[in-house]
Amino acid sequence: MSSPVNALHDTLGPRGKARNLLISTVSALAILALLGWVVYTAAGNDIFNDRWAVLVDPSVLGKNQSAGDVWYSLVVRGLIFGTLKAVAISVPIVAVFSLVVMVARLAPQKWFSWPARAFIEVFRGLPVLLVMLFTVLALDTDPIIAVVVGLVMYNSAVVAEILRAGVASLPKGQYEAGLSIGLTRFRTLMLIQLPQAIRIMLPALVSQIVVLLKDTSLGFIIAYAELLNITKNNYNYFGEETKVVFVAVAAVLYIGTNALVSTIARFIDERSRSRKLAQYADPDAPIDTGRVNREGMAIAAQAHTGHVDPDNRDDT
Amino acid sequence: MTALINNADMVLQGFWLTLLLSVVAGLAAFVWGTVLAAFRVSPIGALRAFGTAYVNIVRNTPLTLLFLFFLVAAPQLLSLILPLQWNFFGVQTPIGFPMAFVAMTLYTATFVCEVVRSGVNSVGIGQGEAARSLGLTFFQTLTLVVLPQAMRTVVPPLLNVFVAHIKNTSVAAGFTYVEMVATANRLANTNPADVVAIFVGIAVLYLVMTIPLGAVAERLEKRVAIAR
Structure with missing residues (x-):
């Protein structure tokens, strides 16, 4: 990483590190929650059913290909x-x-x-x-x-x-x-x-x-x-x-x-x-x-x- | 020529829709792109990773594919069905606006993000160090000291991004939004004898927007370059 970006934040002390860890965890969880929501909604729509078979064996879908x-x-x-x-x-x-x-x-x-x-x-x-x-x-x-x-x-x-x-x-x-x-x-x-x-x-x-x-x-x-x-x-x-x-x-x-x-x-x-x-x-x-x-x-x-x-x- | 003059209301409507989409999606992309840039320079690893992944994926995806995603994949994948029109307190948006708005915003934001990020990197290290030595937090350093200075150098390239964004709104023509290119297509189909005049007219309307903006960007760039 280039130094100008590092110049925006200090090397942290113990309290800062703890706070940073907290924010990191929260935002990581938020991103995971977002991904989880995508997967959950997709699964709810039955997205992981045999439709993907079209890429490996389309005959499952009853097509002659x-x-x-x-x-x-x-x-x-x-x-x-x-x-x-x-x-x-x-x-x-x-x-x-x-x-x-x-x-x-x-x-x-x-x-x-x-x-x-x-x-x-x-x-x-x-x-x-x-x-x-x-x-x-x-x-x-x-x-x-x-x-x-x-x-x-x-x-x-x-x-x-x-x-x-x-x-x-x-x-x-x-x-x-x-x-x-x-x-x-x-x-x-x-x-x-x-x-x-x-x-x-x-x-x-x-x-x-x-x-x-x-x-x-x-x-x-x-x-x-x-x-x-x-x-x-x-x-x-x-x-x-x-x-x-x-x-x-x-x-x-x-x-x-x-x-x-x-x-x-x-x-x-x-x-x-x-x-x-x-x-x-x-x-x-x-x-x-x-x-x-x-x-x-x-x-x-x-x-x-x-x-x-x-x-x-x-x-x- | 007559086709253009007889259908001046259609042409103006197309111009207005291009302008509307450019400005509204442009503003949204500016906000979302700046947030993404903040993510990408933040000390929080998870946000940095998210920003980097988002930018690299969306930027490498053609805009047409992004539209197609919201048209056919998002309803199945995310249960997200964008309506043909949005209703704001009784005011209907034009047909096709929601999808065009979402796709254009998500796409242009990646370029805004990269421009703002390189602007942040162009602000002298001493500024960040001075802000820190005053005891400002990362967020304060970024919003009070670095970003205001970055915005200055970022204006010319942002204008160039906006010019590209205006031109990109034409992709919405393929997805039910009747902006200028879709208008040109319709007029050309109904007035086959006047195709050249119609396209020249529409082209002039685009150039009226893009050439002056490009010229302003070039001028500002020279001024910023000298001041620094």
Whole structure:
């Protein structure tokens, strides 16, 4: 735990410890009571009956399906070829689009930078669902295309801003050095500034994937066959009682996938952080104030794009 | 264009419902999120664990799934059936409001919590130490000294969370709440010739809310940054 939090409370004496123990016990009991109530109500509704058999042996419910069929539909058709397919198609397009938008946004020519600016402001400010619905209704596309269009528009705008913030947080010397060895402005950006900006912003970029992944669930509303729609098909087929079962499975699959991506983000973050620490640990290495400053500015830049919390997670 | 003008009352009603849900659920999420943040920095292990578990679970759940939970799972699991409308002293809330309110509040609170928590961590250690040396308890330190200062730095990121929250209210369109996106959908279905104009009009109404708020957040952020 970081020290600022510890600074809020003293190391306790015997009386404080006793009081703390009392409050801890009471609040632990309150939380247990809450959980107990959930389990009690659920049991009262007969939730622990054979409805869960649908996940291991659906024939109990008198349906002509095997457990393999159920899991195939949820994991393969729903998660992999629904949700993750939309992610896999969107991410590379976002990478290219956001780069183009960022380069245009940083261009000195107004006629070049203003459209990029407008694109960012508009698509950052619109609900992804509105864009998806527009694509379905006005352009009359397949739902998968609408989902991808919605995700690409919003995320390109956000990622372009993340990259721009990363470039802005670099010391000016990087840019000047690029120009002084005869690179053009564009080549300085692409060869010198951008690679560093991507490294600085890597945690924010990876966690943007979690945002994108969660937003694929909007496909539920425009009838794209992603995990939630498959979930709905399943409980409609197996009947009223299995609703709880399938929603629980969908929640576990989503939370598990997102936790995995978040863990990767944290791993990358820690790795880049420990590399910096290793540099400070070297007694002969001069203390690079530019680097310290840059880290602070990177955090500020994340706040700017809406990435504020310590583990660099944004919602949207 | 004519579809928009002829149905101006519907569009305004949609705008009003988006605004209503954004503000009411936004305020509730602010309160609940701040309580969660207090849990997460408190000396009480059980509360810390609860706050951490809550935030990590809800934040990793798509908002759509949260709505679906209250629609189909909560009635069976918790005997909790959210009514289509709430009745406040004779005033009916719009249809679909209860579910939208509960889901949006629980979801946005996690982001409020993380922002407030990082704000608490940004207040100088000396402030907490000074408060303690005056003999203030944890609760007094937090509410009288640290949180008021944290709120200052927290305003810009909170505004960004609120912008995201406004946009997220659109998910309620899929769950019987007829806000702006649902209005756009209805109008587009009844006026197929005017789809583009309808969507542009609705988009402008969103941007009227989100762009100024984002700009204010950016400005405040610069001022706070200089003051510190």
